[in-house]
Amino acid sequence: MMKTTILCAALVLIYCSNFANAQETDSPMAISLLSGIEAYEDSPHSSLSKGVGISFIWDDLKYDQKYQVGEHYVRARGTYYYEKDSEKYDEDRYRDSMDGKLHYQYPFMSINDNEDFTLSVFGHYEGHYNSQQLEEFEHLAASGLAINNRFGDLNYYDVGFSLGLAYSAEEKDDDWPREEQGISEDELNRSGFGYYFQWENSYTFSHTGVQLAFNYRRYDGLWKYDDNKSYTFNDIAFSVVIPLANQHNLLRFQTQYIDRESEQDLIGFEDTLYRASVEYIHYF
Numbered sequence: 001m002m003k004t005t006i007l008c009a010a011l012v013l014i015y016c017s018n019f020a021n022a023q024e025t026d027s028p029m030a031i032s033l034l035s036g037i038e039a040y041e042d043s044p045h046s047s048l049s050k051g052v053g054i055s056f057i058w059d060d061l062k063y064d065q066k067y068q069v070g071e072h073y074v075r076a077r078g079t080y081y082y083e084k085d086s087e088k089y090d091e092d093r094y095r096d097s098m099d100g101k102l103h104y105q106y107p108f109m110s111i112n113d114n115e116d117f118t119l120s121v122f123g124h125y126e127g128h129y130n131s132q133q134l135e136e137f138e139h140l141a142a143s144g145l146a147i148n149n150r151f152g153d154l155n156y157y158d159v160g161f162s163l164g165l166a167y168s169a170e171e172k173d174d175d176w177p178r179e180e181q182g183i184s185e186d187e188l189n190r191s192g193f194g195y196y197f198q199w200e201n202s203y204t205f206s207h208t209g210v211q212l213a214f215n216y217r218r219y220d221g222l223w224k225y226d227d228n229k230s231y232t233f234n235d236i237a238f239s240v241v242i243p244l245a246n247q248h249n250l251l252r253f254q255t256q257y258i259d260r261e262s263e264q265d266l267i268g269f270e271d272t273l274y275r276a277s278v279e280y281i282h283y284f
Contacts, residue, residue, distance in 0.1 A: 027283060028058050028059050029057070029058060029283065029284045030057040030281055030282060031055065031281075031282055032055040032057060032279050032280060032281040032282070033053070033279065033280050034052065034053045034054075034081075034277050034280075035050075035051070035052045035053075035278055036053070036081075036276060036278070037051075037275070037277075038276075039273070040272065040273055041273075041274060042272070050083065051081055051082050052081070052082060052084075053080060053081035053082065054079070055077055055080075055279075056077070056078050057077045058075070059076075059283075060075065061073045061075065062247065063202075063204075063241055064156070064204045064247065066148070066158065067120065067148050068107065068118075069107045069108065069109060069118055071106075072104070072106050073104070074102075074103070074104055075101070075102070075103040076102050077100070077101045078098070078099070078100050079099040079100075080096065082095060082097075083095045083096070083097070096130075097129055097130045098129045098130075099126070099127070099128050099129070100125075101124075101125070101127075102124070103123070104123045105120045105121070105122040105123075106120055106121050106122075107119065107120040107148070108120065108121065116150040116151075117147075118149075119145065119146075120146040120148065121143070121145060121146075122142075122143065122144060122145070122146045122164065123142070123143045124140075124143070124196070125140070125141045125142075127139045127140075136172055137169075137170070137171040138168075138169070139167075139168065139170075140166060140196075140219065141166060141167045142164045142165065142166035142196035142219075143164050143165065143166075144165060145163060145164065146161065146198075155203065155204060155205050155206050156202075156204045156206065158200070158201070158202045159199075159201050160199070160200040161200075162197065162198040162200075163197050164195070164196045165193065165195065166193065166195065166219055167191075168194065168219060168221055168231055169191035170191065171188075171189050190229040190230075190231055191225070192223065192226075192230075193223055193224045194219055194220045194223070194231075195218075195219070195220045196217075196219050197217070197219075198215065198217045199215070199216045200213075200215050201215070202214075209241075210240070212239075213237075213238070213239045213240075214236075214237070214238055215236070215237045215239075216234070217233075217234070217235040217236075218234050219231070219232060229263050230261075230263045231260070231261070232260070232261045233258065233261070234257075235256070235257070235258050235259075236256070236258075237254055237255070237256045238255050239252055239255075240253045248282065248283040249280075249281070249283075250283075251281075252280075254275075255275065256274070256277075257272070258273040259272050259273075260272075260273075
């Protein structure tokens with residue numbers, strides 16, 4: 001299965017590379033190939049996982065463009081990921097996983113007559129299937145308001161703040177809490193409501209198109225959790241985007257830090273996950 005996945009990914013990469021010098025279009029459709037690793041901080045050897053993936057993307061707003069008042073923007077991404085090495089001490093850990101994300105944003109007004117300073121409404125959904133070690137299924141839906149601004153005339157610094165109400169649902173399945181701590185699957189699962197916050201930063205060099213980005217997300221599960229349960233996560237990501245030939249062929253390097261907290265220790269150590277990945281993206 002691993003060899004088949006790598007072969008298919010290579011064929012897609014060869015096909016996409018034929019477009020590297022083609023005339024650029026405004027198509028929002030893209031495909032990406034990625035390779036990454038992930039591990040827990042407190043258990044780097046037993047939890048180290050490596051794999052490859054393929055994503056299908058619809059993005060109305062390219063990475064170096066800005067929001068415009070009165071324009072609707074949709075970002076959708078579906079990813080299939082296959083792991084060469086799954087978590088060693090979890091017998092039920094599947095090698096394949098899937099992620100889906102859908103983000104909608106509508107800037108409805110400018111602030112202080114500045115076209116680069118916009119106020120938006122947004123809706124966000126993401127679902128993960130066996131993709132963040134320990135999680136079997138995870139869903140997060142959020143909606144609220146966002147403020148975005150662009151600074152600079154030559155090089156661009158984009159900053160955005162989003163705040164909204166969110167619903168989170170998790171279905172966990174891990175051998176350690178069930179076998180060593182006697183925690184049932186029902187106790188592992190949780191769902192409820194809370195606040196969602198995101199802080200986005202990116203700096204784009206206009207002469208090369210290279211972009212540096214820092215994003216921080218936080219969910220605080222504060223109410224409507226059964227049996228006094230709770231869930232909070234912090235997600236920090238650093239990335240570098242490098243155009244290849246043109247801005248419709250991109251190479252992205254990313255590191256990610258995910259810290260998750262619940263009302264009880266579910267896995268026997270701090271639930272902190274590290275990820276690193278490299279990704280090739282082609283817009284059609």
